[in-house]
Amino acid sequence: MKVLIPTPLRSYTRQRQVEAEGVTVGALLADLDRQYPGIRFRMVDEHDRMRRHMRLFVNGEQVFDLTRPLKATDDIAIVQALSGG
């Protein structure tokens, strides 16, 4: 499935959009980390909690649960919730 990558993480992917697979959000992030080592830990902490300013959308729906099932046709957007001045 297609995954939109925010600019702070493009030092890993070098692309705005990448292809990745997974039957759950957690599996998708694992596949991203396999392709782009280190990227997962920048988004998710050691206890599988999405970091404070990271947001992940599946078909426009915000998702925090890494066990959320995914379909191959889902559209994924990783977004950095910029805050502050």
Add this chain to the structure above:
Amino acid sequence: MMKAKKKPTKRSPSKPGVAVLVATRKGAWIYRSDAARRAWKTSGPHFLGHIINHMVLDPRDGRTLLAAAKTGHLGPTVFRSTDLGKSWKEAAKPPAFAKSPEGMRDRSVDHTFWLTPAHANEPNVWYAGTSPQGLFRSEDGGVTWAPFSSFHDDPIFREWFGSEQDGTPDGPKLHSILIDPRDANHLYFAMSGGGVHETRDKGKTWTPLVKGLEVVEGFDASNIAFHDPHCVRMTSDPDRLWQQNHCGIYRLDRPSTEWVRVGKAMPKKVGDVGLPMTVHPRDPDTAWVFPMDGGGVWPRTSPDGIAGAFVTRNAGKSWKRLSSGMPEGQVWWTVKRQAMAADKGDPVGIYYGTTSGEVWASRNEGEKWGVLARHLPEIYAVETAEIG
């Protein structure tokens, strides 16, 4: 401003050059010079926009450079270079806490704060201190990291860690990881807050080392949680430690376990509150501090707007102001706990980085100062390294 001379300075090929490693709130910079330390070459920014809390070159191999990084939004990591920053590679497994036992709150590393190469007989081993307080060890030159020792989930240590509210404005930190050059099993670390701790069995057991240290008025000094060491340094005599604490400047001469407050000898108008401390590479009686205003609401600025480093050359019996070349007043920055360092030159070079983004340098042990760099972001750490 320190300027380049037209003719290169002659130097003995046996004398190594110096690198000053500057970590800031928005990236890292490296300044290199020969042994004369008159002309400097700049490299950077490295990791522009990243918060770099510490950058350290391994003195054992002279080539492994680690940088502790995160951004305001992305999680923490460690970058590694073996060509003095020309290229970097990210750690495969940065410091991260293990899952806690049932009923205990899981903790997550917010940032790696402190990096220390381990004992000379343990090549490629490094230690890292984190925020919140954690101690990690790498055995492959910083590529992979694992929690070190069991105190992370010790209920008593959990009490001493306190909450996020008990730490520094930037979170509670484990710092000042010191290794006894005579014994790789003998280590110290300090926590803000949470006191100074020592192990003699390579981390199996830890003992608090806070006797003689004062705490903020109204708190109980017998409670380790209330102890706030800002920076602890080991001298060329590993039995002598120096400490800049929230409540003064201290010296400890082992095997004694009682710190002595030597900061009382500082001028009363300046006081002995500060964040950084650095020591002479060969003389354990000599140490430098950079006091700050810890009165009232703790402005954390130069006392009365007057900047100045202070040195003791007699183990803390007396202190001398060293501010020649610094601005004469209206100075409202300060120097963070990792942002003051000494090189190994003779005379020793002293360097400090300010919260307003200036690096100041002295080639003569602080007698005369000049600006090495300005207009940088807020400086978090300054380290030195010998380079070929």
